[in-house]
Amino acid sequence: MALKLVMFGPPGAGKGTQASQLGQSRQIPQISTGDILREAVNRGTALGCQAKIVMDKGKLVSDELIVGIVRERLARSDVEHGFILDGFPRTVAQAVALDESLTDEDPLIVIELSVPDQVLVQRLSCRRVCGQCGATYGASGGEVPTVCSSCAADLVVRDDDREEVVLERLRVYREQTQPLVAFYGDRFSFVNIDGNQPPDAVQVSMSIAIDDVLSVAGDRVAHGDRNDRVQVTS
């Protein structure tokens, strides 16, 4: 059974860190729509120029544009054994489009990472990214890092991590992305994970929850019972 996973959660919840670690351990690609857009911005493509204006304001790029990007990405052969979508879907319209484009019977595992607002604001104020390779760093031992440990370039504050933009991103999250909880909430493959734990503990919780969902999915296939809406709790 292929591992098809989507992760959503507010900015600063740790989606990127967790998705990257999970992608490496399960050997499936991590597809971050934010990374794809930032790469387009850095390359100065037409898409990048269009996206930058929206991203710098803390808003979401259009459903049409992002759904097109994800559809194209999911058509590549490296997703054959699964994928982790990090930061997509972010609206109910995107979730509907994703359901429509998944034609096989592997369960879509949906992880919501929850973290209190005050922790998010604190994390984002310390977040730095490498201006060269794009690696992301958080504060460690109370120290905000300044140099990239993999390529030694200077670390910078992401344009959309400025305080006024962060507040807008949190507002947009509540308004446009939080409704995904109601959209996915009664699926057996929906899991809420407490993201306010040390990163390794979050990874362990996610891994246990994923294996639980896969095991329930396997049982359902064995019993020919695909419509059972059992909730798996983390």
Ligand code: AMP
């Ligand atoms: P992220 O790195 O996931 O925090 O995304 C950074 C920014 O990219 C977001 O604030 C949005 O402006 C844009 N973005 C990323 N993913 C999506 C998406 N699925 N839908 C709309 N906009 C997105």
